[in-house]
Amino acid sequence: MPEIKVTPLGAGQDVGRSCIIVSIGGKNIMLDCGMHMGYNDDRRFPDFSYIVQNGRLTDFLDCVIISHFHLDHCGALPYMSEMVGYDGPIYMTHPTKAICPILLEDFRKITVDKKGETNFFTSQMIKDCMKKVIPLNLHQTVQGDYNMTPDRHLGAAWIDKCRPDILISESTYATTIRDSKRCRERDFLKKVHESIERGGKVFLNTHVDLLERMNLKAPIYFSTGLTEKANHYYKLFITWTNQKIRKTFVQRNMFEFKHIKAFDRSYADNPGPMVVFATPGMLHAGQSLQIFKKWAGNEKNMVIMPGYCVQGTIGHKILNGQRKLEMEGRATLDVKLQVEYMSFSAHADAKGIMQLIRMAEPRNMLLVHGEAVKMEFLKGKIEQEFSIDCYMPANGETTTVTTNPKVPVDMSLNLLKREMALGPLPDPKKPRIMHGTLIMKDNSLKLVSSEQALKELGLNEHQLRFTCRVQLHDPHSDPDTLRRIYTHLKSVLKGYAIQHLPDGTVMVESIVIKVSSSPEEANTKVILLSWSYQDEDLGSFLSTLLKKGLPSGL
Incomplete structure (x- = not known):
């Protein structure tokens, strides 16, 4: 039976550096190639030694598919293609191709130019890597992170009831049930307002569009650079957003903020309340970390963490209640x-x-991109509720799923009517052979009559006939032997059209039977049978029947 093999090189019982190898139909596909934000050494990259010990990945991989532009899903791409070695195709959507190099270059500047780290990709490597990218439309790619609740910019995730052999899902929030979006937005606005009222500064990296309509008595800023560039592409790819935004963007583009100003680093020391939108959200580097350092010592200030923070980052530490942080140079x-x-x-x-x-109604489930303990809990829930196997492999561990492939084939109505006219209705317990031509059109298979196939494909018809010779011991003349064959077949084959033609042949459906004497032996007859492919079963039956000889009473 065919198998599907899934091996995480990253994100196996862990959040970050998402990188999954799927082996299916003799092809090896890499889903995402991300970076772990909690490490500052080689552990931040996926472990490619699980699939190649020495050598380039091109020899092993057939293609790479990047789901979206978050660094934990695309951050190791230049390292993989330019430093480890991969020259094959890389697929991603148009917005991901636009924003991905901006994020990669921003992170490279922080890591190499500011921190002075080595064993990292260069700006040229990012450019060379992006030359290998083939952009695709939305429904031609896989999805990495997803949300079943629509937000202000995107619609809810949705999938057909496709019943896949295996469904691979991220499980970052495997044990979390969120409040409604409206409740969360209301609480968010309330907390920002309270902090501003007591003279504090608020730092965040989410929902700046909500704040613009709040009429705050304090300035709202967004950090220039990465945020500004990303916002430019959000405007450019407005057609990828939800229906409401697409309908109203001519009158009001949600990504054009009238009351929000560009942030300058010197503003962080200004007295009085303010709100600043800056990235990255995990506070592991960049503008957000610099602002956090300046504001962390004042109890009036507030930082709002809008999502999951990987272990090892500043964001993860403060969310877990840590109040003393060791920074660079052992400063506290x-x-x-x-x-x-x-x-x-x-x-x-x-x-x-x-x-x-x-x-989706999958036959098997596989969880990645989550914490082991939480994944274990969700795994049990899935197996209990859906009665399917659920896997959660660690990095380097391969899960093998045996499949029973069923290929759906449409059938033309004319062919079905013809087959039904030939005999009784088919019995579900007894399979019946259908004669037709299988054609593929628009990625779907269809069984049609040979005449329809020739017409649709624009081909000329050629007749193919099978021929068989049977030697028969019979002392009679050739016409008498042919007559005896005709009589014998009439008695054996009930319900078939059998004709004795004037040209000295017998016809059984499309099968032609001729008789001639053997030149070596006078009493040996050579019976020639010829039939078309439609009557192959009947032709084989007649040749076997005649090899047994003719009854003596004829």
């Missing part, structure tokens, strides 16, 4: 500001994951 930072967690993450919660399974 006291955290006095208010830390709030409000989930506006792109990831589905436990309820959303279960909803996706109900939609």
